[in-house]
Amino acid sequence: MSEHFLLRHLDVPDIHKLEVYRSLGGFETFKKVVTTMQPADVLNEVKNSGLRGRGGAGFPTGLKWSFLPNTLWPHYVVCNGDESEPGTFKDREILEGNPFQFLEGLAITSYAVQANLAYTYLRGEFWQLAHSLDERIAEMEAAGLLGDNLFGTAYSLRLFTHLGAGAYICGEETALLESIEGKLGQPRLRPPFPAVAGLYGKPTVINNVETLANVTPILEKGAAWYKSIGTEKSAGVKIFSLSGNVQNPGNYELPLGTTFRELIYGCGGGPGEGRRVKGIMPAGASSSIIRVDDEKILDTPMDYESVAAIGSQLGSASVIVLDDTVNLGWLVSKTVNFFKHESCGKCTPCREGTYWMNRLAGRIASGRGRLEDVALLETVANQIAGKCLCPLGEFSVMAVQTGIKQFRSDFEELVAPSSSQ
Amino acid sequence: MNQLLQHYPAEVNGILSKYPPQFKRSAVMPLLYMAQRKEGYVARQALADIAEICEISSTEVSSIVGFYSLFYDEPAGRYRIQVCTDLPCALRGADKYLHELCARLGIKEGETTPDGLFTVEAVKCLAACHRAPMFQVQGDGDIIYYENQTVELTLAWMDEVRAKLKAGKEAA
Numbered sequence: 001m002s003e004h005f006l007l008r009h010l011d012v013p014d015i016h017k018l019e020v021y022r023s024l025g026g027f028e029t030f031k032k033v034v035t036t037m038q039p040a041d042v043l044n045e046v047k048n049s050g051l052r053g054r055g056g057a058g059f060p061t062g063l064k065w066s067f068l069p070n071t072l073w074p075h076y077v078v079c080n081g082d083e084s085e086p087g088t089f090k091d092r093e094i095l096e097g098n099p100f101q102f103l104e105g106l107a108i109t110s111y112a113v114q115a116n117l118a119y120t121y122l123r124g125e126f127w128q129l130a131h132s133l134d135e136r137i138a139e140m141e142a143a144g145l146l147g148d149n150l151f152g153t154a155y156s157l158r159l160f161t162h163l164g165a166g167a168y169i170c171g172e173e174t175a176l177l178e179s180i181e182g183k184l185g186q187p188r189l190r191p192p193f194p195a196v197a198g199l200y201g202k203p204t205v206i207n208n209v210e211t212l213a214n215v216t217p218i219l220e221k222g223a224a225w226y227k228s229i230g231t232e233k234s235a236g237v238k239i240f241s242l243s244g245n246v247q248n249p250g251n252y253e254l255p256l257g258t259t260f261r262e263l264i265y266g267c268g269g270g271p272g273e274g275r276r277v278k279g280i281m282p283a284g285a286s287s288s289i290i291r292v293d294d295e296k297i298l299d300t301p302m303d304y305e306s307v308a309a310i311g312s313q314l315g316s317a318s319v320i321v322l323d324d325t326v327n328l329g330w331l332v333s334k335t336v337n338f339f340k341h342e343s344c345g346k347c348t349p350c351r352e353g354t355y356w357m358n359r360l361a362g363r364i365a366s367g368r369g370r371l372e373d374v375a376l377l378e379t380v381a382n383q384i385a386g387k388c389l390c391p392l393g394e395f396s397v398m399a400v401q402t403g404i405k406q407f408r409s410d411f412e413e414l415v416a417p418s419s420s421q
Numbered sequence: 422m423n424q425l426l427q428h429y430p431a432e433v434n435g436i437l438s439k440y441p442p443q444f445k446r447s448a449v450m451p452l453l454y455m456a457q458r459k460e461g462y463v464a465r466q467a468l469a470d471i472a473e474i475c476e477i478s479s480t481e482v483s484s485i486v487g488f489y490s491l492f493y494d495e496p497a498g499r500y501r502i503q504v505c506t507d508l509p510c511a512l513r514g515a516d517k518y519l520h521e522l523c524a525r526l527g528i529k530e531g532e533t534t535p536d537g538l539f540t541v542e543a544v545k546c547l548a549a550c551h552r553a554p555m556f557q558v559q560g561d562g563d564i565i566y567y568e569n570q571t572v573e574l575t576l577a578w579m580d581e582v583r584a585k586l587k588a589g590k591e592a593a
Contacts, residue, residue, distance in 0.1 A: 089548040091548075163450065179450070181446060241551070
């Protein structure tokens with residue numbers, strides 16, 4: 001792609017400076033929105049653009065905003081910058097490289113739902129990033145882009161950051177809200193949904209960093225422009241975080257519907273010399289693994305529908321490439337260990353289930369396992385599936401189930417090395 | 422006497438002002454970061470101080486420390502070197518890197534160097550999968566990323582830190 005719409009710092013390296021961002025028309029869109037548009041018009045523009053949540057679930061953004069009741073006040077906007085999925089590192093790059101476009105999107109979103117206060121929740125490890133974001137927010141305040149009576153209207157807005165402290169679960173939106181409220185990051189029972197009872201019990205919109213960064217160009221260039229990019233059901237551009245066994249890992253901004261081949265080989269340079277792609281995890285450690293036997297599968301377009309059609313999920317588009325040196329039994333021991341560590345402990349299937357999966361997968365990977373451990377691991381995974389309070393528990397079984405189903409011999413090789421020879 | 426309030430009144434009030442006045446509890450995590458800035462862990466007195474500011478029990482504050490991995494209730498090395506060993510990093514050699522680093526330092530994962538300066542730990546994903554092996558350093562009230570690491574680079578960085586600390590001591 002010649003021009004970037006999200007990773008604009010790749011075209012304009014100094015765009016993280018307020019004067020540079022403004023010289024390119026930055027915050028003109030926010031001003032236009034506040035001074036000339038009704039909140040409902042902003043919402044409709046985003047609805048018509050086809051933008052879907054970039055955090056992983058892919059829920060239509062405008063529709064999400066429209067769920068906030070106009071009978072309950074105040075409204076809050078919360079940005080999810082917890083970015084903790086193994087394989088995901090896109091929000092960090094937006095916040096570092098192109099922070100004002102994100103902040104402008106957050107401001108526009110706040111106006112659309114008439115929130116006067118918005119929090120950006122950042123994972124604790126983004127410590128330095130949070131401090132630089134605080135400075136940029138202070139610059140916006142000094143420039144009259146935040147505060148009371150913005151642009152001479154009655155609208156006022158304040159932005160704050162809130163740091164997490166190392167908990168994957170806080171990327172789950174209700175756990176994130178609990179965390180801002182100063183509690184353990186454990187998911188809430190739903191309903192009520194955050195749109196009705198969110199932060200401090202009030203109607204709340206929660207959007208991912210990348211989603212909000214998209215809002216700015218949509219309001220600048222219009223819904224029709226945005227819809228012209230990507231596919232019919234998956235509109236727009238997406239940042240693909242490419243990692244694992246590729247020569248050039250990194251973030252690549254591409255239209256939704258770009259093929260795996262283009263990303264992995266065109267951008268990433270493919271796996272190392274003499275190696276071939278054995279599998280793909282398109283949504284980080286939470287993915288259903290795609291087995292690559294026939295290279296034709298690499299021509300699958302990366303949009304929400306097409307990836308679902310081959311039995312996986314696009315999620316947050318954190319594409320982990322696995323080459324033919326990777327043993328899937330080892331891989332599963334890695335992903336399961338992650339989920340076991342990150343389980344919040346609130347619901348039993350996840351708390352106990354990830355513990356047992358970790359024990360079994362660890363035993364298999366270390367070569368101390370027995371053949372029946374593979375079947376037992378699969379049974380435990382099947383018993384967790386569909387029974388958890390939040391997606392974390394469900395995510396923990398994806399690699400286990402799809403790994404064993406498609407690569408059983410990898411597991412058997414680890415537990416009975418002699419019999420497989 | 423509330424020592425946090427006494428020593429850092431402006432900072433405590435600055436944190437509280439970010440949240441609606443009736444939700445003081447929201448300040449608990451920022452206050453914990455503040456409390457462990459100097460010693461690298463949250464002392465018992467600080468738990469009580471924070472509880473008083475947030476109008477909750479110190480048991481509740483303690484449970485927050487236990488839940489979140491970046492808060493500590495025990496001292497360790499001045500700098501915690503936290504190496505991500507999750508899947509994407511492991512595919513780029515993070516396990517081998519951690520193993521060799523520990524071997525060169527003569528410690529096991531989770532242990533501290535004899536001079537008390539560096540604790541080396543394996544941690545979960547840090548959103549830097551494309552620049553592995555990598556680690557973050559938690560210490561002196563800061564968290565800093567070091568990416569695209571080799572054992573040699575890391576050891577050289579540790580020598581630098583030691584030299585800087587020594588120079589600082591001599592100057593004082």
